[in-house]
Amino acid sequence: MLQTPVLLTSRLIVRMLQQNDTTAIVNYYTENRDFLEPFEPFRPKNFYTRDFWAQQIEKSLIEFGYDRSLRLFLFKKDDPKKVIGAVNFTNITQGISYSCSLGYSLAENEQRNGYMSEALETAIRYVFNDLNMHRITANYMPHNRRSAGVLRRLGFTIEGYSRDYLLINGKWEDHIRTSLINPNWRVG
Template sequence: MRSELPLITSDRLTLRIAIKKDIPQILKYFHENKTYLTPFYPHWFDNFFTEEYWQYQIENNVLEFIHDQSLKLFIFPNKKSTKVIGTINFSNFIRGAAHFCYVGYSLAEAEQGKGYMTEGLRAATNYVFEELNFHRIMANYMPHNRRSGNVLKKLGFLVEGYARDYLLINGKWEDHILTSLVNPNWKPEK
């Protein structure tokens, strides 16, 4: 069980688990980017865009991290330290013989093409490998989402396969390209 929440930094970004005071910025991020993100997101929950939903979600995100189940981060630019510009979510933590997890992410439409996701995902995967000691991180993307594929390729994720009708995205089953990144410095737990 973990007690300290991570604070991950890079040259231009800070990544951290949200706290209650971040809720207005989280809601602003999702409201401003809803149209842009909808083709890449599963179904939006009915109350997703409410303060009540995010109060519960933030509490749950902290508990899931403490209990080694997930790491759900928000991306903040260092120059505007309260503004949410994206998300990086590591989920489905599996230990034992596997030591793997999945990662998914999103970035504000207005922040595309600036290298933020590559920078943030590099810092976050380093944390997951070095501090959480995962052996493998898996990321899947829709074939037409070339930006996502390019980010993963830059970071060293390797294509492992193609899954037909893999995830229900925006009400439609979508094919996905399956990728992974392996931790060359993984150490067995003592």
């Protein structure tokens, strides 16, 4: 059986979803729909259903097993059944790149508590040390100051500005591109 990471911080459990988490993840996205929608791509009609998430959980386990993605979710230690956020490392590439893309979200009512920085510090350490990634890229819309602050505090460096870069909520949005380099990367 595939061993998936369970990352612990002082206040959080950061882990991949399991099939018994379908209700929790549907609740997370349903409760935060209006808050997250301006920052995310259009969702398929069945996105807010348990059937959709049962398939997504299976898909994410397969992708992790083939070193293609790592999709983690945040749970408070004092409420380990409720999803409060997501941290996704996608587009994992090895060979000449050893890189991946970072995306994340946090529940509206959990903002400004430092949870995302706490989760990302631990998740990035895992991606650098255990998955041996050399580079993590992250993009944010220029008006998303909270995301800019999180990335800046974590040491991400701005690399550029891309016009009409990603299709977000049905509209092409400009993005600021950033990256973080693993100072301890090692050959294979």
